[in-house]
Amino acid sequence: MRGLGIGLIGTGYMGKCHALAWNNVASVFGDVARPRLVALAEVNAELAAKKAAEFGFETATGNWRDLLANPEIDVISVTTPNAFHPEMAIAALDAGKHVWCEKPMAPAYADAVRMKDAAARSGRTAVMGYNYIQNPMIRHIRRLIDEGAIGTVNHVRVEMDEDFMADPFVPFYWKSEAASGYGALDDFAVHPLSLLFTLFGHVGTVVADLVKPYAERPLKEGGNRAVENHDVASVLMTLEGGISAVLMANRSAWGRKGRIALQIFGSAGTILFDQERMNEFQIYEAGGRAEEQGFRTVLAAPHHPPYDRFIPAPGHGLGFNDLKVIECRELIAAIGGDKAHVIDFEDGLRIEQSVHAMARSFAERRWVAV
Amino acid sequence: MRGLGIGLIGTGYMGKCHALAWNNVASVFGDVARPRLVALAEVNAELAAKKAAEFGFETATGNWRDLLANPEIDVISVTTPNAFHPEMAIAALDAGKHVWCEKPMAPAYADAVRMKDAAARSGRTAVMGYNYIQNPMIRHIRRLIDEGAIGTVNHVRVEMDEDFMADPFVPFYWKSEAASGYGALDDFAVHPLSLLFTLFGHVGTVVADLVKPYAERPLKEGGNRAVENHDVASVLMTLEGGISAVLMANRSAWGRKGRIALQIFGSAGTILFDQERMNEFQIYEAGGRAEEQGFRTVLAAPHHPPYDRFIPAPGHGLGFNDLKVIECRELIAAIGGDKAHVIDFEDGLRIEQSVHAMARSFAERRWVAV
Amino acid sequence: MRGLGIGLIGTGYMGKCHALAWNNVASVFGDVARPRLVALAEVNAELAAKKAAEFGFETATGNWRDLLANPEIDVISVTTPNAFHPEMAIAALDAGKHVWCEKPMAPAYADAVRMKDAAARSGRTAVMGYNYIQNPMIRHIRRLIDEGAIGTVNHVRVEMDEDFMADPFVPFYWKSEAASGYGALDDFAVHPLSLLFTLFGHVGTVVADLVKPYAERPLKEGGNRAVENHDVASVLMTLEGGISAVLMANRSAWGRKGRIALQIFGSAGTILFDQERMNEFQIYEAGGRAEEQGFRTVLAAPHHPPYDRFIPAPGHGLGFNDLKVIECRELIAAIGGDKAHVIDFEDGLRIEQSVHAMARSFAERRWVAV
Amino acid sequence: MRGLGIGLIGTGYMGKCHALAWNNVASVFGDVARPRLVALAEVNAELAAKKAAEFGFETATGNWRDLLANPEIDVISVTTPNAFHPEMAIAALDAGKHVWCEKPMAPAYADAVRMKDAAARSGRTAVMGYNYIQNPMIRHIRRLIDEGAIGTVNHVRVEMDEDFMADPFVPFYWKSEAASGYGALDDFAVHPLSLLFTLFGHVGTVVADLVKPYAERPLKEGGNRAVENHDVASVLMTLEGGISAVLMANRSAWGRKGRIALQIFGSAGTILFDQERMNEFQIYEAGGRAEEQGFRTVLAAPHHPPYDRFIPAPGHGLGFNDLKVIECRELIAAIGGDKAHVIDFEDGLRIEQSVHAMARSFAERRWVAV
Structure with a gap:
């Protein structure tokens, strides 16, 4: 071959x-x-x-x-x-x-x-590099949802926070220009949107609030320049299946380095995940003896494919770069005509549509349909 | 005396x-x-x-x-x-x-x-029983904010989640009647609102989404009855000082028992708190050597009055009922004409006004000023 | 009455x-x-x-x-x-x-x-004030062990750490005098010993190592004085039922404020507890689907008596002082001739015997039978 | 080249x-x-x-x-x-x-x-494959210790726990034969020993206790066979520099998957690490304002070389396999005659000597010098 x-x-x-x-x-x-x-x-x-x-x-x-x-x-x-x-x-x-x-x-x-x-x-085959959807924990969460492990999902919260724009004394640079985009929304909210799409489908209607933590930033050459886009985005939305969701993104969140935190609420349980601890997730399943109910912290293991292809022992941990290797394998599957877990250009476009709808909702201070 | x-x-x-x-x-x-x-x-x-x-x-x-x-x-x-x-x-x-x-x-x-x-x-003296504001951790967070420990606060997220309405098989009872109120909003979102008020002042404008996880619930006598209020509430809002906030409340959140989680983002740091671990908070302060920056978990201690009145040793823990004892001491101070940390009927009324504004925002699908 | x-x-x-x-x-x-x-x-x-x-x-x-x-x-x-x-x-x-x-x-x-x-x-009735054994979490752990939830216990680790002696610049005071006792061993290792007794019975044989983190401490009046006892104690031991245990106590452990951490390993699971988060415990039960196995964090709730007597809602939290109220109730039961969960003078004496045996083991550098 | x-x-x-x-x-x-x-x-x-x-x-x-x-x-x-x-x-x-x-x-x-x-x-050049010492977190901890960030280290605890031998119903196989070694001691306690060596130097004297959680295991062909080595090892020891340490290893620890937990106590602070969350460590540094003292959770970042060679953004996470890539780079350095962070055959031998001393200590029930 x-x-x-x-x-x-x-x-x-x-x-x-x-x-x-x-x-x-x-x-x-x-x-x-x-x-x-x-x-x-x-x-x-x-x-x-x-x-x-x-x-x-x-x-x-x-x-x-x-x-x-x-x-x-x-x-x-x-x-x-x-x-x-x-x-x-x-x-x-x-x-x-x-x-x-x-x-x-x-x-x-x-x-x-x-x-x-x-x-x-x-x-x-044309595939976008949305690597977070390849995390075996995310894949397993999708399987759990499909299997009904937490019943019917009715509400979701997702947060993506980093702090690379948190310091108000960092001089103005292109990321604060309107030409670079809306700010937090397109700079990285597309990542949690890729997760929402993977797990629940596309976005329906939205109402968004965007915030400028700092109205202006210093210029290297002295003086200040007005910031032109928004480092914080908060969005209420409905997903295709009727699930309500809250999306929050903040690229000025001091102390957050790679947080992508999911809270998925269902009629029979709850699932939690945070990319900063990418090798684990939490699940609460209703039922069982009340005295010992609680969130279970599950460590990534060979039971969560394709973790097994990297490491035969549980709890040893994949890294961020490993997600790209998985994505590459899926791309090869797609090229070969096999069922593949990827976001192609068509779905990628819909993710970007939803971002534009959010920006419009903010500009017009109203609910907007994607 | x-x-x-x-x-x-x-x-x-x-x-x-x-x-x-x-x-x-x-x-x-x-x-x-x-x-x-x-x-x-x-x-x-x-x-x-x-x-x-x-x-x-x-x-x-x-x-x-x-x-x-x-x-x-x-x-x-x-x-x-x-x-x-x-x-x-x-x-x-x-x-x-x-x-x-x-x-x-x-x-x-x-x-x-x-x-x-x-x-x-x-x-x-007329005082409301908002006990969570009495937690020494919350008081200390207020002090930190006042001192500028995390700079100027620009964004806040607060979640209050419990699971007493999470089970869809629990028969319809009065909490699902419209007569009992809006649901999550007034049933317990008033608690996080009391914290927002204590820390940042009153609410300005809001846009809210309310959700019914279960359209109907079984009747004890057989058949079903339509649920009349909403177990989930999500609200984007601005606070008086210009801070943007997201309020989320879910009384159908399987696994959450007494979660009231705060994320407070400022220009020089971030503070986190969760009432389920009521004897600790986290703070990230920008500055210091980059290699060891991180969130510090601070345990309640005599340094956080009035913890010292209960226990002279750090890290030993107050309980939920102790908060009422503190509230009682503040009430006595208010009666005596001293400066007191309480929510009186006037501030209490404003909290309830904001709840009604949220409900109106949902009914009319638009931003509403309190 | x-x-x-x-x-x-x-x-x-x-x-x-x-x-x-x-x-x-x-x-x-x-x-x-x-x-x-x-x-x-x-x-x-x-x-x-x-x-x-x-x-x-x-x-x-x-x-x-x-x-x-x-x-x-x-x-x-x-x-x-x-x-x-x-x-x-x-x-x-x-x-x-x-x-x-x-x-x-x-x-x-x-x-x-x-x-x-x-x-x-x-x-x-003569009862000792060992309050940590009264924590509803500890009581529930005992119940779980009795029920065989984690099978036959074979190994236990317990750590008790605080930092009130951690600062080498704190002047010499009576706690460093030999007259005050062995140091960490009797100053507070008796607490974890009370837990081991409550859960597993008395100590059999021991080998101990004691450490002085600081050979001397400054005197207020100038100069230094040799430290006469040991702030750190580490002990290997067998318990009556044949369980092996490791006991570690450190009163110079910077950052630890009230840590009493238990790790209980059984043939069918593991239980974890830490007094610094006294309203929760963790349990791993072998069995169930491998893909979702993990430690479950259980929050204190009315299901864990007598938490229910303090608070009717789960996850709201007891405090350190509440443990004394429970102890008081048990004392009253003992006085009334009822079955009570207390450490009386006879069992208290055996705990102190085991402390003396540990000290002897260290002095003679050998295994010693209690 | x-x-x-x-x-x-x-x-x-x-x-x-x-x-x-x-x-x-x-x-x-x-x-x-x-x-x-x-x-x-x-x-x-x-x-x-x-x-x-x-x-x-x-x-x-x-x-x-x-x-x-x-x-x-x-x-x-x-x-x-x-x-x-x-x-x-x-x-x-x-x-x-x-x-x-x-x-x-x-x-x-x-x-x-x-x-x-x-x-x-x-x-x-002859180098052993001790990969855990290559974790950028471990390297940074060594740097912190060398810099005196936590003062003079006086006490260390290290635990290594997994559960691949935890199930008593798994049939007897070669890992339970005496011919395969002592059990937990040489099967994986060598890993924490490699960390102790890297951070503090070689082992001086030891007293060890070894435990068989299960006296026998079933045979596939029916009946049972006596287990010949020990799944649990607990060791008190002194390290060359006079530091006291406790080493605990348990390959029957239900729920532990790749735990290698370090607690390093010094005169000015404490450092914690757990390989199950390999991309973070905790540090408590004495000093600063008492009200906000606490353990800081530091996420792996480009500030912790050679993390920067894998990922330019903080908090994104390395994986277990990445440690081998770092080890490989160090091996190449060693071959090139450069200063390298490796365990060569000479140091590797001393690690194995300490394991044999521990086994002897157990057999003879006494303290033994390596």
Whole structure:
């Protein structure tokens, strides 16, 4: 069996993360042909060569378009800044390549639509890099919900908090510009939205409140500049299945580093999860003797596939980068026409639609239907 | 120094809780005259006599109005079902007694207004039984906020969750009747509102979503009956000082027993608290060496007054009933004309106003100003 | 039914704690006659009078022997410094009073033996103030063990840690003198030993290691003085039933405030408890679906008597002082000839024997049988 | 720069783990030449070929001795069952290869000595696979101790608990045979010993207690067989620097999956760590305002190298397999003659000596010097 030929665009954090995934997926899973790392593209040709050597790619180029014409390449990983996603992803699809694109799709909604259309007409696999949905804990939670372990879900709360914008003395930079987006909403609320979609389906109606913790920020050159978007977002919403949800995102939350906290309430129990302790979840199941009822903390274990492919012993822990390896395996499944647990460009577009609806709800101070 | 003469109406849980408070306040604090437990009123005269003996009251009566005329009584504790609060509290105030009334004020807003007016014209002390604000941890959090320990607060989340309505097979009873109120909102969201008020001031504008986890409940006699109020409430709001807040209340939250969880985000740190672990709070203070930054779990200690009046050693723990003893001490301070940490009938009324505004916001699907 | 007549010796922390217990026991439990607080003794007569008024005692005296002759007094609470316990407890027993004595019995083993003998010949109830065994969580753990919830227990670890001796710059004071005892062993390891006894029975053989974290401490007047006892104790032991145990005590454990942590390993599960979070315990029960196995955190609730006597709602929390109220109720049961959950002078003596055996084991660097 | 040539013996869990490490070390660290995966040895030649393809090895062989003569191979990973370690490691060293050998060295002490001697005479790098010491949290704890962040360490407790032997109904198998070793002591107490060594140095004197939770286990063929070693080990010990320590290991601890819990007490603070939550540690530093003192939970972050080589954002989490990648980087440093954080055969031997001393202490019921 010939392994897929891989082209990678970008060598930043996500570039490295994709490279690790392509290097590991065969060793970890043992059920797919080892991919062939054909070519690495990076605008700085010298850096491209250095990184190709590190990452194990056979060739390097300073021109990403070189990958399009290379017949040995089957899949292209797009890990460049968001603004480049539409051009690169569409070109790759048009060239007949499968595409694995980091989230979000594009700053402009129209571009995201074009990406979805390109994927549809190409007949190729086009998958977004929503890695948190690949956590075996999340997968198991989905299984539990499907099995009815907590009955019918009626209410959900999800929080995503980090503190990279928490310091008011950090000089103004592009993340506070309106051109970069709405702020917390599109900068990272798309992650919890990917989880809500995975577990419960798409968003129906929303009412959102956005907050600027700091009206302005200092400029390096002296003086201040008004902040143009919102670091905090709070949203009431209904999900397709009739579940009500509260989404909260705060990129100015001192002390939170990678919190994505889920509370899922059902008619027969409750499930809790927090990505900061990504190797565990809590479940409360109604029933049993009252005297010993309580939340059970379950540690990740081989019982929660595909944890077993990484480690045969329970409680030893996966890492953030391992989620990308799982995502890579799912991508390969999708390419092979198998059932795969991925967010493709069509679902990705709907996630971005819901973000735009939230922003509109805030601007107009009213409930809005996605 | 003569101790206050006490009359108590009610012998249910809150009656007992008040009785314990009156019995303990002098022993614990050592700075007030020991109250004299004059008379206990309870509609069942036999029970009244039995409980008076247990609780240490000198006399008992089956008619609460007997307390009004008793010149030995200075303060009346009202711990009967909510519907009786207006009549009893107003009569007591009109008779020149101070009043300590369990929350909430009254099912009907107009009655709550009448209570506030009675308090105002009486010149007596009229205090609501919002005990959670008395937790030394909450007091210390207020001190930290006042001192600027976490800078300027910009965002707050508060959750109150229990599971006494979580079981869909529990037969319909009065708590699901519209006559009993809105459901989660007034049944217990008033508690987190008392905390928000204590820490940040009153509520400005709100948008609320209310949810019925179960459309109907079984009747004991067979068949089902439609549920008339909402077990889940989610509210976006602004507080007076311009802080944005999210309030979430769920009385159908399986596994939650007495959760009142606060997340307070400021420009220089974050504070966390959960009443289920009422003897600790967490604080993250920006600054210090990056390598060891993190949330600090602080255990209740004599450094957090009035914990020191109960226990001279740190980390040993107060209980829920101790909060009522503290509240009792604050009530005595208020009666004595001293600065006191209480929610009087005027502030209590504003809390209930905000609840009604939330209900209106839900009914009209729009933002509403309190 | 006439309530017991109470005499109290001592007005320090434990004096206050006993006073609160005598004041509350009838209100909380509702099944015993309200005790009559007859007389308070305290060497400072003026303080005695002040505290008697605060605590609700009818009379006060500067001479504790006045209590012995008072026919209205049935029980005497002894809460004075340890050195006074033998004289007072023996005199009280000889005078026909029941005795409730704070732990430990006496600094000298011979005195403890005399106390036990006095209790035996008096025919009166003589109970030690080991309050931690009264925690409803501990009681429930005992029930679980008795029911076989975790199978046959085979191994136990218990840690008791505080930090009141952790600061090396605190000047030398009596707690570091050999005359005050062995240090961590008798100063507070008796508490975890009371738990081990309650749950598993008495200690068989031991090997102990004692440590001085600081060889000397500063003197207030300048210079240093050698520390004469040991702040850290570690003990391997076998319990009567053949269970092996590890006991660890550290009164120089920075950051620990009231930790008494139990780990109980059985053939079918594990139970965990920590007094710093005294309103919860954890249980892992083997069995059930592997995918959701984990430790369940159980919050204290009315299902765990006598929590129900204090609070009718789950998860609201008892406090440290409430344990003394429970202990008081058990004492009353013992006096009434009912089955009671107490540590009497005979069992108390055996706990102190095991402490002496540990000290001997350390001195002789060998295993020792109690 | 030419990358190291790698030979790997074994394709079980640790074989895979080594393979992942060799595949990732260059991509992750970016400062070493990418190793060349030359040959994979596995007694089953067919499996060897399959795994070589998965893991990215150029060639495969059914005879591990083929690796010795291969001039392209610089380093040999030995990941076979313990009994094969001496023969393979010694042969590899004698052939001039560097060796990376999984722990422990050998079942028999004499063989471990031979391994150490072979390493010494070869002049090659010989490193044991003690991966837990590579956790960035452990490294940072060592740095904190070196910096005096918690003053002078005076007492340490370490627990290692799992539950793979907890079920008494699991049939007797080789792990319960005396031939396999002492049980908990050598089966996994060597891991916490590697941490104690890394942080504090070697063990001085010990007294140990070993326990058989189950005297016998069922045989598959019916009947029972006596268990020959001990699933529980508890040890009091002194470390070289005069620190006292308690080591506890239990492989029958229901619910524990990968617990390695450290409690490090110093004159100015305390540090806590638990491998089950491998991406965090707790620190209590004496000093600061008393009202907010507490244990700080610190999440793994780029401030804790080499976390930064894996992930540029804090709080996102490394996994168990990542520790092997770090170990691999340290091995490469050692081979290159750089300062490296590894346990070589000499230190590895001393760890095994301490295990044998513990077993002797138990057999003779006395304190023993290592």
